[in-house]
Amino acid sequence: MRKLWVADLLAFVLILFLLWNIRPIPSQLETHAFKGKTSSKGLTVQFLGNTNVLLDDGETRILTDGFFSRPPVTSVVFGEVSPNKERIKKCLKRAKINDLDLVIPVHSHYDHAMDAPVVAQLTGATLMGSSSTLNIGRGLKLSEDQLMEAPLNEFISIGKFEIMFIASKHWTYPDPDKVKRLLNQSIDAPLVPPASIYDYKEGISYSILIRHEEVNIAIQGSAGYKKNVIPDFDADVQFLAIAGIELMNDSYNQDYQKHVIDAVDPEVIVPIHWDDFTIPLEDGLKTTNLLVNLNFGSNLGHAFNIIESNNPNREIVVLPLWRRVAVKDLMK
Numbered sequence: 546m547r548k549l550w551v552a553d554l555l556a557f558v559l560i561l562f563l564l565w566n567i568r569p570i571p572s573q574l575e576t577h578a579f580k581g582k583t584s585s586k587g588l589t590v591q592f593l594g595n596t597n598v599l600l601d602d603g604e605t606r607i608l609t610d611g612f613f614s615r616p617p618v619t620s621v622v623f624g625e626v627s628p629n630k631e632r633i634k635k636c637l638k639r640a641k642i643n644d645l646d647l648v649i650p651v652h653s654h655y656d657h658a659m660d661a662p663v664v665a666q667l668t669g670a671t672l673m674g675s676s677s678t679l680n681i682g683r684g685l686k687l688s689e690d691q692l693m694e695a696p697l698n699e700f701i702s703i704g705k706f707e708i709m710f711i712a713s714k715h716w717t718y719p720d721p722d723k724v725k726r727l728l729n730q731s732i733d734a735p736l737v738p739p740a741s742i743y744d745y746k747e748g749i750s751y752s753i754l755i756r757h758e759e760v761n762i763a764i765q766g767s768a769g770y771k772k773n774v775i776p777d778f779d780a781d782v783q784f785l786a787i788a789g790i791e792l793m794n795d796s797y798n799q800d801y802q803k804h805v806i807d808a809v810d811p812e813v814i815v816p817i818h819w820d821d822f823t824i825p826l827e828d829g830l831k832t833t834n835l836l837v838n839l840n841f842g843s844n845l846g847h848a849f850n851i852i853e854s855n856n857p858n859r860e861i862v863v864l865p866l867w868r869r870v871a872v873k874d875l876m877k
């Protein structure tokens with residue numbers, strides 16, 4: 546009897562180990578992988594995991610999110626999270642980011658905005674975003690002259706970049722409890738970490754439009770949409786959040802297609818928000834493990850299938866981690 550019990554326990558541990566360590570890798574990560582060269586000429590882009598996108602034209606540098614701490618699942622689910630300054634420094638160094646002009650979280654959840662004030666402190670950047678994001682800055686004692694609320698629906702100039710923030714919507718969690726705790730709320734006082742991930746309320750989820758000389762760029766940091774809010778804009782490249790679309794129904798995904806992708810008619814789609822952001826970037830980009838996939842129904846391959854089938858005439862390019870590439874090279 547006792548032997549049986551031990552055998553059951555061992556089997557359970559083994560299964561858990563396998564579910565934790567097996568990470569299905571969809572073929573699209575390879576078929577759409579960027580095959581061009583590293584470049585530092587002209588306007589360049591660097592993908593730094595989750596929805597971190599650095600745009601650099603040699604004069605001006607703009608980074609979305611700047612989320613590098615990537616705390617482990619245990620802190621996310623059971624504990625509290627806070628910026629890991631050493632890890633942030635290491636990532637900035639490895640990405641060769643010394644100074645930045647702007648850091649712009651796509652919304653205020655911890656996996657986008659938590660580290661942004663530290664990145665601003667380390668690089669001299671202005672932290673720009675919603676009032677919620679600015680309160681994350683205040684909680685980390687970022688000086689007021691490095692905080693700027695993002696104006697909505699108008700282009701603002703910084704160097705040769707012109708940037709517009711549009712209030713969009715976050716992806717809808719299938720779990721109603723998460724919707725209640727994380728969406729459609731703001732952070733109304735300085736947020737001092739360590740804090741629960743549920744203290745990092747959404748604030749405003751943005752669609753971001755960027756004009757730079759001959760190139761137009763759109764960034765969608767969460768797979769949500771608002772109908773008819775994007776003004777007339779023709780993107781060459783769209784950085785597009787794809788996490789979670791495989792869990793939505795057809796009508797949701799048709800609307801995401803129409804009001805986010807077709808709305809800016811990109812030539813090239815660069816998927817973002819697809820890697821497991823609880824794994825440190827020094828380990829490379831990893832897909833989510835089987836435990837997560839079985840628990841939440843996540844399926845990155847299926848998310849790619851949806852984007853592929855809805856965009857047969859658009860190029861899909863998966864960027865590598867760390868490498869800087871010319872934006873023009875994405876469009877070949």
Ligand SMILES: [Zn+2]
Nearest residue numbers: 652654715767
């Ligand atoms: Zn979010």
